[in-house]
Amino acid sequence: MPAPFPAAMQGAAPTPPKRRLAVVAFSLALVAVGLIGGFGAAKLADDPHTAKPELLVGTVTWSNDETRSIAFEEDGALRGPLDGDTIYSVIAESWQDVRGTLHHDGTYPTCLVDEENEPDSTDRHRVELEVLHRDTGARPQHIAVHVHCLD
Incomplete structure (x- = not known):
């Protein structure tokens, strides 16, 4: 009866299943290390100075x-009797009036201006603000980047 393998292959054993399993496990481990390393590098590359605006009403x-x-x-903010309102710097180059019209001319929102043309206004007005908070170590800064007048 002739040999099932050529003469050069006679005596060579086929790859055992344990070896195949080890190769597959090693390949999966490399993929896992690559994924973990990639996510770790992406997290390290995340700029801690990037700010995302928060919407407040x-x-x-x-x-x-x-x-x-x-x-x-802020609506619904838990405040104690000695807590004051939060002071915001309005740096908005654009703002939205009550009718929904956007103003891109750098003017101060009309709903925040005193009716008697005084610099200070104590008139209460409902607004929606897009804000950023900046911690400088000494005292946090609060910045309004967009104002939407609601009344």
Whole structure:
């Protein structure tokens, strides 16, 4: 009866299943290390200085159009009796009036201006703000990057 393998292959054993399993396991381990390394590198590359705006709705209780500052009371914020409103710097180049019209001219939102043309206004106005918070170590800064007048 002739040999099933050529003469050069006679005596060579086929690859055992354990060896195949080890090769597959090693390949999966390399893929896992690559994925973990990739996600780790992406996390390290995440810029800690990138800010994402937060959307707040509440009432402006004081405004000064010369300093572009407002005192803002957020709806539903838990506040103690000695807590004051949060002061925001309004740096918005654009703002939205009550009708939904966008203003891109760098003017101060009309709903925050005093009706008697005084720099300070204590008129209460409902607004929606897009804000950024910046921690400088000494005192946090609060910045309004977009104002939407609601009344």
